[in-house]
Amino acid sequence: MQHTDIPSRDTILALATARDPKSVSIYLPTSPLPKDSEASRIELRNQVDEAQRQLSEAGADKRQIAAITDQIADFIEDRAFWTHLSNSLALFATPSGLKTFRLPNRLEAAVEVSDRFYVKPLMRAATFPQTAFVLALAQNSVRLLEISADDVPHRIEVAGMPENVADGAALDPVAGRAPAGHQTGGRSGGGITTAGRIQGAEGQKVRMAEYSRAIVRALRPTFTGLNVPLIIAGAEPLVSIFRGVSTYPHLATQTIAGNPEEIPDAELAASARLILDEIYAAQLALLRESFADRQANGRASTDLSDVARAATFGAIETLFVDIDRSIPGKIDAESGAVTVDAADDGINYGVVDEILRRALLSGSQILAVRAEDVPGGGAFAATLRFAA
Structure with missing residues (x-):
């Protein structure tokens, strides 16, 4: 399992604008496997030696250097931390403080000493945060997952979420019922009964639309103000019906196909991350095209x-x-x-x-x-x- 501390844009900006004559930035490739933690700790010690060399060349006195290296040495001895890593570690130190971030991206090793921190590699996690929602949508169940860079997805409890198609129809204020007192014919397989409900395949699609609208209403408070991709896991025709009533602007065009009731959360998360890669690749392609047009x-x-x-x-x-x-x-x-x-x-x-x-x-x-x-x-x- 990966453990991450992805910095926000504001956090990166605070690091980018901080100034101290003796600022040390270290990037270290790591592994989420606890058995690899000792190798990472050894490599960090080597990087600290390089930082110490650069500090000495920059004119730092021994007390300033010791203030930095002692903090990092204490951090290296925190064995509990080193068993909960991700793919990279970013470390920022001055004589007065130390900050670390566990990152899902595989970054190259680097040691920088200056009057400011080296934040460019840190932006990789902010550029592609690997965060999404997955709506596992079936006629008899629905669940919402939050997917991040961690291996384990998290289920989100949504107030007012219908449990199934029948529940969705009961919750839909615009359900497709005939007006009161309206007498209808009795066509078999697709007509409208005297109870005012469309029957057969057509009636089932109406109930799916009612169900989808109820889900959209339930999700609205959770999604308001977000720009995180929403990926649907499900089968037709329910997926297309939901797309037809959804108002969320960041609904992914890609779908995790199949009956999500038969797919574990971890497998849904793995499929969602592949879709996120496709989304980001498409965004980059559009931006590169825009660059060529702008350059002209x-x-x-x-x-x-x-x-x-x-x-x-x-x-x-x-x-x-x-x-x-x-x-x-x-x-x-x-x-x-x-x-x-x-x-x-x-x-x-x-x-x-x-x-x-x-x-x-x-x-x-x-x-x-x-x-x-x-x-x-x-x-x-x-x-x-x-x-x-």
């Missing part, structure tokens, strides 16, 4: 100087960054002019990370992705709010 009109760039200036003056609309590449150097706070250094050290910082930081402050959309998903194939790319 002077509203997109892959030039370091242009993008740094745009970030400085709040002109970036969407920023793509390769989470695994770093360009050492600095960016002038006023002009956005870039100075690139030949090597990383404890004085400079990653200029792409600084571009990301400035874009965050201006409310830009940030996409921390793999190299193949960055338009142009570089370390970064940006669409702009206005032509350069």
Whole structure:
């Protein structure tokens, strides 16, 4: 089982804007398997040695270095924590504090010392949070699951949720009944009885629509204000009927096919994560197409100087960054002019990370992705709010 602490955008922004002359950022690939925890602890000790070397070169005195390394040493000795990991660990330390995050994404190992934290890899979890709802929809039952990066999905109790098709019909205020006193014919297999209820296959579809509307009403308070994908697990024709009455704007087009009463929650979660990957891939493809269109009109760039200036003056609309590449150097706070250094050290910082930081402050959309998903194939790319 994976254990995660995915930071919110506000948390990442707070880390990105924090300043301390001796800020240490460490990223460590880990494993959710407890048997692998000792290897992760050993690797973190090696990374601390590298951070100590960079701190010494940056002029930190022994007390400052000890304040950082002692905190991390205490953390390494917390064996209970090390048996509850995910795929990566991010650690941010200064002489006065330590913060850690367990992340579902597989990140490359990194050690950065500067006057600010290295947050670019942390954005990967925020870009693709691996969170969704699954509505397991059958005629005789319905359940709502919340899917996250953890292996175990969580069932959500929804007030007013109908138990089955018959219950949904009873709860539907616009149920398809004939007007009072209306006399109907007695067609077999699809007519309307004197009780005013459509019979046969047509009548069953009417009851499914009533059931679906009751579910939509029950879910509305839970989904209000959210932009999390909702994935349906179910069979036809109920799935299509539900889609026809649903008003949730983030209903996924993909379906987990089959009778969800026969599919365990864990299997539904695994299928939902595959669908989430498809959703994110489609979103990235659209954004890359938009980048190409914008670039033709002077509203997109892959030039370091242009993008740094745009970030400085709040002109970036969407920023793509390769989470695994770093360009050492600095960016002038006023002009956005870039100075690139030949090597990383404890004085400079990653200029792409600084571009990301400035874009965050201006409310830009940030996409921390793999190299193949960055338009142009570089370390970064940006669409702009206005032509350069």
